[in-house]
Amino acid sequence: MENQPATNYLTREPIDPAQLLARVQSPQAGAVVLFMGTVRQFTGSRETVALDYEAYAEMAQQQMARLEQQARQRWSLVGCALVHRLGHLELGEASVAVAVSAAHRQQAFEAARWLIDTLKQEVPIWKKENWADGTTQWVHPQ
Amino acid sequence: MSVIRVQLFAAARDLVGSDVVEVPATEPLTASQLKQRLLELYPALEPMAPALQLAVNCRFASGDQQIEPQDQVACIPPVSGG
Numbered sequence: 687m688e689n690q691p692a693t694n695y696l697t698r699e700p701i702d703p704a705q706l707l708a709r710v711q712s713p714q715a716g717a718v719v720l721f722m723g724t725v726r727q728f729t730g731s732r733e734t735v736a737l738d739y740e741a742y743a744e745m746a747q748q749q750m751a752r753l754e755q756q757a758r759q760r761w762s763l764v765g766c767a768l769v770h771r772l773g774h775l776e777l778g779e780a781s782v783a784v785a786v787s788a789a790h791r792q793q794a795f796e797a798a799r800w801l802i803d804t805l806k807q808e809v810p811i812w813k814k815e816n817w818a819d820g821t822t823q824w825v826h827p828q
Numbered sequence: 829m830s831v832i833r834v835q836l837f838a839a840a841r842d843l844v845g846s847d848v849v850e851v852p853a854t855e856p857l858t859a860s861q862l863k864q865r866l867l868e869l870y871p872a873l874e875p876m877a878p879a880l881q882l883a884v885n886c887r888f889a890s891g892d893q894q895i896e897p898q899d900q901v902a903c904i905p906p907v908s909g910g
Binding site: 723739740741742744745746748749770781782802805806807808809810811812813814824825826827828 | 835837838839842876879883886887888902904905906907908909910
């Protein structure tokens with residue numbers, strides 16, 4: 687294991703869910719959960735045409751590695767894979783994906799839920815809305 | 829006199845107009861003192877001040893954390909990944 691390169695948690699390429707699932711599927715697992723966050727067209731009545739994501743990449747990598755470690759300590763996981771996309775994303779594209787596998791579904795569901803919820807709070811990545819009216823706006827939840 | 833380099837991201841960078849700023853420090857500063865100094869130098873950040881956090885060496889910093897001269901410091905507006 688120590689000869690493997692450090693996991694790359696950030697990508698500028700489209701996220702391939704099949705590749706993510708392949709990383710976590712295992713004969714030891716009886717459950718695989720995949721979550722994908724995708725670019726939504728409407729936020730209330732406001733229309734999005736695209737999103738731009740940027741990261742404090744060095745810290746985001748480290749925070750995502752810490753989340754994986756914490757999830758593996760808290761739940762008995764077989765596999766765990768996280769990836770967040772950066773750059774310009776069109777409607778419907780996946781911006782983030784979490785895949786986990788475990789012996790039983792409860793652990794897999796709980797871990798996947800915790801991972802995406804915590805990622806959204808603790809990983810320094812930001813999205814910029816490209817609204818249909820031509821304006822742009824960084825999203826900074828208060 | 830030393831300076832502390834602070835990286836800026838997203839709306840914080842746009843408000844300041846630069847992705848890195850240098851904050852003069854004549855004495856050792858804590859993270860909350862550095863944040864206060866940053867707001868004095870760049871009042872454009874004031875609207876988002878309550879929500880701004882500092883990261884030191886790629887970890888969120890507590891307010892009383894001491895900033896060392898070689899530390900890597902970043903100003904982190906509320907995150908919105910996912």
